[in-house]
Amino acid sequence: MLTVLLILIPLIAGCLSFGLKGSGPKTLGIISSLASLAVTIGAWVQFRNAPESLHVVTGWIPQLGSQFNVGLDGMAMMLVLLTAISFVLVFVTIYSRDYERPGSFYGLMLLTQAGLIGVFTAYDALLFYVFWELALIPVYFLCSMWGGEKRIPVTFKFFVYTFAGSLLMLVGIIYLYIQTPDGSFSYTTFTSLQLSANEQSWLFWLFFVAFAIKMPIFPFHTWQPDTYEQSPTAVTMILSGVMVKMGLFGVMRWLLPVLPQGANMWAEVAIVLSIIGIIYASCIAIVQQDIKRLIAYSSIAHIGLMAAAIFANNEQSLQGVQVQMFNHGVNIIGLWIIVEIIQQRLNVRNMNEMGGIAQTAPRMAIALVIISLANVALPLTNGFIGEFLMFSGLFQYNVWFMAVAGLGIILSAVYMLTMIQRVIFGERKTLTESVKDLQPGEMLAIGIVVVIIFALGIYPKPMLELVSGTTELVNKAF
Amino acid sequence: MNALISTALSGVVLMFVGLFVSNKQHVKYFAMALVLIAFGANLAELPALGSDPSRVYFGMIEVSRFSILFNAVALGATFLYFVLSGSAFEKVGEHVADYFALQFFILAGITLASTFNSLLILFIAIEIISIPQYVLAGSDRRNLKSNESALKYFLMGSFSTGILLMGITLIYGAAGTFNIHELALGTGAINPLTLCGVILLAFSLAFKVSAAPFHFWTPDVYDGSPTVFTSFMATVVKAGGFIAFLRLFHTGFSGETITAHWTWVLAVITALTLIVGNFTAVFQQSVKRMLAYSSIAQAGFMLLAVIALNQLALQGIILYAAAYSIATIGIFAVLLKLKDYTLEGFNGLAKREPLIAVVTTIFLFSLAGIPLTAGFFAKYFVLAAAIKQGQLLWLVILAVICAAISVYYYFRVIIAMYFKQGEAEIAPISSGFKFALVITAVIVILLGIFPGLLLQCL
Numbered sequence: 001m002l003t004v005l006l007i008l009i010p011l012i013a014g015c016l017s018f019g020l021k022g023s024g025p026k027t028l029g030i031i032s033s034l035a036s037l038a039v040t041i042g043a044w045v046q047f048r049n050a051p052e053s054l055h056v057v058t059g060w061i062p063q064l065g066s067q068f069n070v071g072l073d074g075m076a077m078m079l080v081l082l083t084a085i086s087f088v089l090v091f092v093t094i095y096s097r098d099y100e101r102p103g104s105f106y107g108l109m110l111l112t113q114a115g116l117i118g119v120f121t122a123y124d125a126l127l128f129y130v131f132w133e134l135a136l137i138p139v140y141f142l143c144s145m146w147g148g149e150k151r152i153p154v155t156f157k158f159f160v161y162t163f164a165g166s167l168l169m170l171v172g173i174i175y176l177y178i179q180t181p182d183g184s185f186s187y188t189t190f191t192s193l194q195l196s197a198n199e200q201s202w203l204f205w206l207f208f209v210a211f212a213i214k215m216p217i218f219p220f221h222t223w224q225p226d227t228y229e230q231s232p233t234a235v236t237m238i239l240s241g242v243m244v245k246m247g248l249f250g251v252m253r254w255l256l257p258v259l260p261q262g263a264n265m266w267a268e269v270a271i272v273l274s275i276i277g278i279i280y281a282s283c284i285a286i287v288q289q290d291i292k293r294l295i296a297y298s299s300i301a302h303i304g305l306m307a308a309a310i311f312a313n314n315e316q317s318l319q320g321v322q323v324q325m326f327n328h329g330v331n332i333i334g335l336w337i338i339v340e341i342i343q344q345r346l347n348v349r350n351m352n353e354m355g356g357i358a359q360t361a362p363r364m365a366i367a368l369v370i371i372s373l374a375n376v377a378l379p380l381t382n383g384f385i386g387e388f389l390m391f392s393g394l395f396q397y398n399v400w401f402m403a404v405a406g407l408g409i410i411l412s413a414v415y416m417l418t419m420i421q422r423v424i425f426g427e428r429k430t431l432t433e434s435v436k437d438l439q440p441g442e443m444l445a446i447g448i449v450v451v452i453i454f455a456l457g458i459y460p461k462p463m464l465e466l467v468s469g470t471t472e473l474v475n476k477a478f
Numbered sequence: 479m480n481a482l483i484s485t486a487l488s489g490v491v492l493m494f495v496g497l498f499v500s501n502k503q504h505v506k507y508f509a510m511a512l513v514l515i516a517f518g519a520n521l522a523e524l525p526a527l528g529s530d531p532s533r534v535y536f537g538m539i540e541v542s543r544f545s546i547l548f549n550a551v552a553l554g555a556t557f558l559y560f561v562l563s564g565s566a567f568e569k570v571g572e573h574v575a576d577y578f579a580l581q582f583f584i585l586a587g588i589t590l591a592s593t594f595n596s597l598l599i600l601f602i603a604i605e606i607i608s609i610p611q612y613v614l615a616g617s618d619r620r621n622l623k624s625n626e627s628a629l630k631y632f633l634m635g636s637f638s639t640g641i642l643l644m645g646i647t648l649i650y651g652a653a654g655t656f657n658i659h660e661l662a663l664g665t666g667a668i669n670p671l672t673l674c675g676v677i678l679l680a681f682s683l684a685f686k687v688s689a690a691p692f693h694f695w696t697p698d699v700y701d702g703s704p705t706v707f708t709s710f711m712a713t714v715v716k717a718g719g720f721i722a723f724l725r726l727f728h729t730g731f732s733g734e735t736i737t738a739h740w741t742w743v744l745a746v747i748t749a750l751t752l753i754v755g756n757f758t759a760v761f762q763q764s765v766k767r768m769l770a771y772s773s774i775a776q777a778g779f780m781l782l783a784v785i786a787l788n789q790l791a792l793q794g795i796i797l798y799a800a801a802y803s804i805a806t807i808g809i810f811a812v813l814l815k816l817k818d819y820t821l822e823g824f825n826g827l828a829k830r831e832p833l834i835a836v837v838t839t840i841f842l843f844s845l846a847g848i849p850l851t852a853g854f855f856a857k858y859f860v861l862a863a864a865i866k867q868g869q870l871l872w873l874v875i876l877a878v879i880c881a882a883i884s885v886y887y888y889f890r891v892i893i894a895m896y897f898k899q900g901e902a903e904i905a906p907i908s909s910g911f912k913f914a915l916v917i918t919a920v921i922v923i924l925l926g927i928f929p930g931l932l933l934q935c936l
Binding site: 129 | 843848849850854861862865866871875878879881882885886889893928929930934
C-alpha cells in the first residue's frame with residue numbers, strides 16, 4: 001500500500017493546490033513533499049524486511065490485459081528516494097520566492113512528482129507509458145509559464161521531441177504486447193518473451209530513441225541546454241536531477257531485460273554516441289559564459305558516461321550507474337540551488353559579471369566548492385564511487401572506450417574549476433560588492449546536500465547494498 | 479432498427495414542430511429530448527439481441543451489438559452537440575426546427591450506414607447522410623461563402639455518388655448479389671470487374687470521409703458552412719462515413735486474395751491522408767481551418783482501423799468515433815463563442831476564462847492523443863490493430879510521426895490561450911454552458927482512464 005501512497009500523496013496534493021491561494025500552495029508543497037519523504041523512508045525500512053509487501057496489483061483495463069501493477073526494487077527504491085529528497089530540497093529552496101499564480105505552480109510541480117514516482121514504480125508497460133507522459137506534461141506548462149524570455153519556442157521543442165520519442169516507444173510496447181501469449185503488459189511477461197534477433201534489432205531503436213531523447217544522448221540532446229536555461233530554476237532542478245534519470249531507468253528496467261539481444265547488437269553504437277556526447281558537451285561547457293548553460297552541458301557529459309556504462313552492461317558498470325544516478329541527482333540539484341541563489345542576488349547568469357563572491361559570501365563559496373568537487377568525482381565525495389565503478393565496468397568492456405570516456409573527467413575538472421574561479425574568486429565586481437551570504441532556509445537545503453555528499457562519499461555501503469539486488473536481476477535476464 | 483425508426487420519426491416530427499412552436503429555445507429542448515429518446519430506444523434493442531450475434535431485417539438491415547454501440551456513440555455525441563452548440567442554430571437563420579430535422583435525417587442515414595446488409599442500403603444511407611448536409615452547408619443564405627461551400631459540396635458530392643453507384647453496379651455484375659455477406663469476392667480468382675468495383679467504392683467512400691487525395695472540398699466547405707454545422711459534419715457525420723467504410727470492407731470485401739489487393743490501395747490513401755492533413759494543418763492561421771485539416775489527419779488514423787481486419791479495429795473505431803467526436807464538438811462549442819476564429823482570437827483566453835481554457839486544453843490533449851484522455855486509447859487501439867495486421871508497420875511509424883507533428887498545431891492553440899498576451903473576445907457564457915463543457919471534459923478523461931466503460935458493451 002505504501003507504494004500506492006507514494007503516488008497518491010503528490011497527486012492529491014497537486015490537485016488540491018490548484019484551488020489554493022496566497023501562501024497555501026507553498027505550505028501544501030512542503031507538507032506533501034515531507035510526507036512523501038516520510039513514506040519513502042517507511043518504504044525503505046519495509047523494503048529491507050519484506051520487499052514483496054511493496055508490490056501492489058489491481059485491475060485497470062481488463063479488455064487490454066493491463067493492470068495497475070506497481071512495486072519497488074532496489075533501483076526503483078533509490079530513485080523514489082532521490083525524487084522525494086529532490087522535491088523537499090526544491091520546495092525549501094524556493095520557499096522565500098513568490099511565484100505568480102502559486103496554486104498552479106505548486107500543483108504542476110506535485111503532479112510531476114506523482115508522474116515520476118509512477119514511472120519508477122510501474123511494472124506494467126502501459127502504466128509505465130501513461131506515467132511517462134504524465135511526468136512530461138506538467139513540466140511543459142511549468143517551463144512555458146514561468147520560464148525565461150524565449151521559453152515558449154524552447155519548451156515547445158522539448159515537448160515535441162520527447163513526445164515523438166514516447167510515441168515510438170508506444171509502438172514498441174504495442175508490438176511486444178501483441179507477441180505476449182496471454183495478452184498482458186506485465187513486466188514478467190515482457191521479460192520472458194522469446195523474440196527473434198531481427199525483431200529485437202529494430203525494436204531496440206523504438207525504445208532507445210525515446211530513452212535517448214530523455215537522457216539526453218548525442219545527437220538527441222539539442223533540446224536540453226535551451227530548456228535548462230529557459231526553465232525556472234526550480235523546474236531545471238527537477239529536470240536535471242530526477243527527470244533525466246527516467247531515460248537511464250527506462251534502459252535498465254525495460255530495454256536491457258526485454259530486448260537483451262537487441263541491446264547487445266547495438267551496444268557499441270550506443271556507447272560511441274554516449275562518448276561523443278561526453279567529449280562534445282564537455283568542450284562546449286568549457287567555453288560557456290552563462291552559468292546555467294555550463295551546468296546544462298556538464299549534465300549532458302555526466303549522463304553520457306552513465307549511458308555508456310549501462311550499455312557496457314556488466315555488474316560493476318550497472319551498479320555504478322545506479323549509485324551515480326542518485327549521487328548525480330543530489331549534486332546537480334545542489335549546483336542549481338547555488339545558481340538559483342546567485343541569480344536571485346545578482347540578477348545575472350553571465351560569469352564575466354561575477355567574481356569575488358568568496359569575500360562577501362564565504363559560506364556560499366565553500367558550498368559551491370564542495371558540490372563542484374563532488375561533481376568532478378573527487379574521492380571521499382559521493383561522486384567518486386559511482387564513477388569508479390562505471391569506469392571499471394567500461395574498462396572490462398573495452399579499454400579504448402574507457403580511455404576516451406576518461407577524458408571527460410579531465411575536461412570536467414577544467415570547466416568546473418574554471419567556473420569556481422570565475423564565480424567566487426578574483427576581484428569583486430560592481431554587482432558582487434555586497435552579495436548576501438546564505439540565509440537559514442538556503443543553508444538548510446545546501447546543508448542536506450553537503451551532508452549527503454560526504455556521508456555517501458565516506459560510507460557508500462548502504463547505497464551499494466540497496467542496488468546490488470537489481471543488477472543481479474538485470475543480469476539474470478541476459 | 480429502433481434507432482433508425484426513432485431518428486427518422488423524430489426528423490419528421492421536427493419538420494412539423496417548426497409550424498407550431500415559435501420559441502426557438504423550445505425547439506432545441508424538444509430536439510434534445512428526441513435524441514435522448516432515440517438513444518434509449520437504441521439501447522433497448524441490446525437485451526432483445528440476447529446471445530445472437532446479430533438480427534437481420536428484410537435481408538437488408540443487420541443489427542448487431544457493434545452497430546448498437548456505434549449508434550449509441552453517434553446519438554450520445556449528437557446530444558452533447560445539441561447541448562453545447564444548439565443555441566447557435568438560432569443565429570444561422572429562421573428555420574431552426576428544419577435544421578434540427580435535417581440533422582435527425584442525417585442520423586437516420588448514419589444508423590443505416592452502421593447496419594446495412596445490402597449495397598443498395600449502403601447507397602441509400604450515404605445519400606441520406608449527404609443531401610441534408612448540402613442544404614445545411616448553404617443554410618446561411620446571405621453569406622456568399624456559405625453559398626459557395628454548398629454548391630461545391632453538392633457538385634463534388636454528386637460526383638462521388640456517381641462513382642459509388644458505378645462501383646456497386648460493377649460488383650453486382652461480378653457477384654450477382656447486393657448482399658454483402660454473399661459477395662464471396664475473396665474466394666477464387668479475382669474478376670477485373672470486381673477489382674474495379676472495389677476500387678471505385680474505396681474512392682467514393684474516401685471522398686465521403688475526406689481522405690486524401692479526395693479531400694480538396696473539405697477545408698472550403700468546413701470553412702464556408704455555418705460553424706455550428708461544420709462541428710456536426712466533422713464529427714458525427716464523418717464517423718458515420720467510417721462505419722460504412724469499415725462494415726463494407728470488413729464484411730463484404732474480406733477474403734484472402736481480394737484483401738491483398740485493396741490493402742495497399744487503402745494503405746496509400748491512408749499515408750497520403752496522414753501526410754496531407756498534418757502537414758497542411760501546421761500552416762493554418764484560422765483555428766476553424768486548422769480543425770478542418772486536423773479532421774483529415776484524424777481520418778487517416780481511422781483508416782488504419784479500416785485496413786486492419788481484426789477485433790481491435792472494431793473496438794478502435796468505436797473508441798475513436800467517441801473520443802474524436804466529443805473532443806471536436808467541445809472545441810467547436812468554444813469556437814462558436816469566440817468573435818475571432820484565428821489563433822490570435824484565442825490569445826489570453828486563459829486569463830479571461832480560465833475554466834474554458836482548461837476544458838479546451840483537455841479536448842486538444844485528447845485530439846493529440848495524450849494519455850489519460852480518450853484520444854490516447856483511441857489512437858492506441860487503431861495503432862494496435864494495424865500492428866497486429868502485420869504488414870503495416872511502416873504505416874504505423876508514419877502515423878506516429880504524424881501524431882507528433884499534430885502536437886504542433888494543437889498546442890499552438892494552448893500556447894495562444896496560456897502564454898500569449900491578448901484579450902480574447904468571447905461572448906457572455908452562462909454557467910449552464912460551462913457545466914455542460916465540464917461534463918464533456920470529464921467524459922473525455924473518464925474514457926481516457928477507463929476505456930472499458932465503453933468497450934465492455936461490445
